[in-house]
Structures are given as structure tokens and as C-alpha cells.
Amino acid sequence: EQPLTAPDLRTRLGLHPRSARDFFDTLVALGALDRDGDKYANTPAADYYLVRGRPAYAGGFLEMNDSRMYALWADLETALRTGLPQNGITDGDDGMYTALYQDPDRLAVFQEAMTGLSMGSAHALAEVFDWAPHRSVVDIGCAEGAVLTHLLDRHPHLRGIGFDLPAVAPGFHRRQEESGLGDRLAFQPGDFFADPLPRADVLVLGHILSGFALPQARTLLDKAYEALAPGGTLIVYESLLDDDRRENVHGLLMSLTMLLETPGGFEYTGEDCRGWLAEAGFSESRVHHLSGPESMVVAVK
Ligand SMILES: C[S@@+](CC[C@H](N)C(=O)[O-])C[C@H]1O[C@@H](n2cnc3c(N)ncnc32)[C@H](O)[C@@H]1O
Numbered sequence: 001e002q003p004l005t006a007p008d009l010r011t012r013l014g015l016h017p018r019s020a021r022d023f024f025d026t027l028v029a030l031g032a033l034d035r036d037g038d039k040y041a042n043t044p045a046a047d048y049y050l051v052r053g054r055p056a057y058a059g060g061f062l063e064m065n066d067s068r069m070y071a072l073w074a075d076l077e078t079a080l081r082t083g084l085p086q087n088g089i090t091d092g093d094d095g096m097y098t099a100l101y102q103d104p105d106r107l108a109v110f111q112e113a114m115t116g117l118s119m120g121s122a123h124a125l126a127e128v129f130d131w132a133p134h135r136s137v138v139d140i141g142c143a144e145g146a147v148l149t150h151l152l153d154r155h156p157h158l159r160g161i162g163f164d165l166p167a168v169a170p171g172f173h174r175r176q177e178e179s180g181l182g183d184r185l186a187f188q189p190g191d192f193f194a195d196p197l198p199r200a201d202v203l204v205l206g207h208i209l210s211g212f213a214l215p216q217a218r219t220l221l222d223k224a225y226e227a228l229a230p231g232g233t234l235i236v237y238e239s240l241l242d243d244d245r246r247e248n249v250h251g252l253l254m255s256l257t258m259l260l261e262t263p264g265g266f267e268y269t270g271e272d273c274r275g276w277l278a279e280a281g282f283s284e285s286r287v288h289h290l291s292g293p294e295s296m297v298v299a300v301k
Pocket residue numbers: 094097114115117118140141142143144163164165168190191192193205206207208211
């Protein structure tokens with residue numbers, strides 16, 4: 001809310017005197033806080049992305065790490081030796097969603113985490129892709145719809161549909177109401193393996209393919225191809241690995257997260273994805289950087 005001295009900040013947060021100074025200065029070194037004289041304040045990025053209640057709040061991803069993922073990573077060694085997820089979810093081909101969504105708290109934390117995970121990409125996607133020639137966009141596996149609300153807000157000529165499992169509807173509708181986009185934005189409940197995908201000029205698959213084994217991921221690309229008219233565009237975005245698999249630390253750690261969380265998921269390179277897209281029938285595709293560790297592949301039917 002305002003710059004504060006270390007003692008004031010420490011008192012407000014209930015921290016021990018021994019820990020506070022190092023904690024605040026760690027946040028300065030990480031770029032989340034600035035220190036000016038004896039006062040600490042949010043950096044502009046923290047102010048934009050890390051203040052709960054603001055439209056671009058991305059802290060849900062950190063909150064999911066806090067409540068679930070740190071503990072999961074303690075079992076990395078077992079996952080490395082067995083190749084099996086360590087989240088206790090063992091049933092079903094659908095990865096983990098049916099089991100995860102049975103618990104309303106875990107559902108809410110996961111959905112808010114997806115908003116946080118994709119906030120940077122949503123902002124970049126609105127700027128680096130040319131939306132002018134397109135009228136409609138469907139986000140397949142849209143979670144709360146953070147990407148769509150940002151895109152439609154920035155590009156008033158666009159209409160959007162969010163497609164996801166029915167359990168996600170309440171979170172989507174809450175965000176839709178807050179967005180004030182009215183009937184330019186709609187939710188279509190469905191199962192992307194069992195149902196046909198909605199049709200639109202542009203289809204988006206964000207952090208979807210990496211959650212599944214390759215045959216299922218390819219099924220989704222085939223279905224996206226079917227749903228597009230000739231000339232239609234598919235955008236796939238993820239923490240795409242660099243083609244040499246050496247540099248995108250976040251992407252590689254995400255791939256290990258998929259090992260810990262899902263029966264078959266993994267992160268892939270732009271070239272991997274372009275190959276699958278070509279086999280699905282897409283005639284051209286290119287890779288663009290979005291934001292931080294995230295990139296997209298844009299493919300045209
Ligand atoms: C990893 S999240 C990605 C969310 C969002 N696209 C993003 O990038 O922030 C995957 C999403 O796919 C949805 N999903 C999983 N299985 C699905 C299915 N069979 N049909 C439709 N949606 C599904 C989940 O509910 C979840 O919202």
C-alpha cells in the first residue's frame with residue numbers, strides 16, 4: 001500500500017527481528033521490492049503483478065507452489081526412479097483433473113495458479129500477434145479465462161469463447177463478470193478429448209499439450225485442425241524448451257513438474273511442436289517469444 005521502514009514492515013508482517021532484514025533484502029535482490037533510504041516499496045512489476053485483487057495479479061501461481069508444489073518436489077527422487085507422478089493421483093487417462101477438481105479448494109488454487117502462470121503470456125500475446133484480421137478466438141482449456149479477458153479488453157473487435165471442463169465454470173463466470181466484457185465472452189463446457197472443439201478464426205492451446213502424453217497431445221492438434229477453416233490459426237504456447245534443450249531452465253523444471261504431476265506430460269521444443277503440427281496438416285508454422293520463459297508456435301491451416 002505504501003513505502004515502509006523495515007521496523008514498520010516487520011511489525012505489520014509479524015516477523016522476527018533476526019529474519020526480517022535478510023528477507024526484505026532478498027526481495028530487493030529478486031526485484032520484488034525497492035529500497036530507497038530506509039524505506040521499502042514494491043517495484044513497478046511487483047505492484048502490477050503481485051498485489052492481490054488487481055486485474056493482472058499473478059500470485060496465484062506462487063500460492064499453488066506454496067500449498068502443493070514445494071511438498072511435491074520433495075519426492076522428486078522417487079519420480080526420477082519410477083517415472084510416476086507423486087501427487088497421489090493415479091487413476092484415469094485425463095491426467096489429474098478429475099481427481100484434482102473433486103476438492104473445491106484445490107480446484108480454486110489450481111485455477112488461480114493458471115491465471116498467474118499465463119498473465120505474462122496474456123499480455124505479450126495481445127501485443128505480438130496481429131489480431132486485426134481475426135474476429136473470434138477460442139481458448140481451449142481456458143481455466144478462469146484470464147488470457148481471453150485480457151485479449152478482448154485490448155482488442156475490442158474480438159469475440160471469445162472459453163472451453164474447459166464444467167467444474168471450471170464458476171471461476172470463469174466470476175472473472176467474466178469482473179471484466180465487464182458482456183456477451184463478447186462466453187464459456188462453453190466440454191471435454192476436449194470427448195467433444196468436438198468450438199470453431200473460431202483463432203484457437204489457443206496454452207499449457208495444455210504439456211499436460212499429456214504425446215499421443216493425446218497429437219489428438220488435440222488433430223482436433224484443432226478439424227475445427228479450423230482453411231486459413232485459420234492455431235496458437236500453442238508453453239514454456240517451450242529451446243531447441244538445444246540447454247537454456248530454458250524454467251521450461252525444463254516445468255517438464256519435471258509434469259513428471260511429478262501427470263502420468264505422461266512433458267515440455268517440448270518449438271521444433272518438436274512444429275513437426276507435430278506439420279503432421280497434423282498445418283501448412284506453415286513459426287515460433288515467437290512471448291514473455292520470460294514462454295514462447296508460442298503459430299500455425300496456419
Ligand atoms: C494447465 S491448465 C492451462 C490453463 C490455461 N490454458 C493457461 O494456460 O493458463 C489446463 C486446463 O485444461 C483444462 N482441461 C483439462 N482436461 C480437459 C479436458 N479433457 N477437456 C477440457 N478442458 C480440460 C483444465 O481444467 C485446465 O483449466
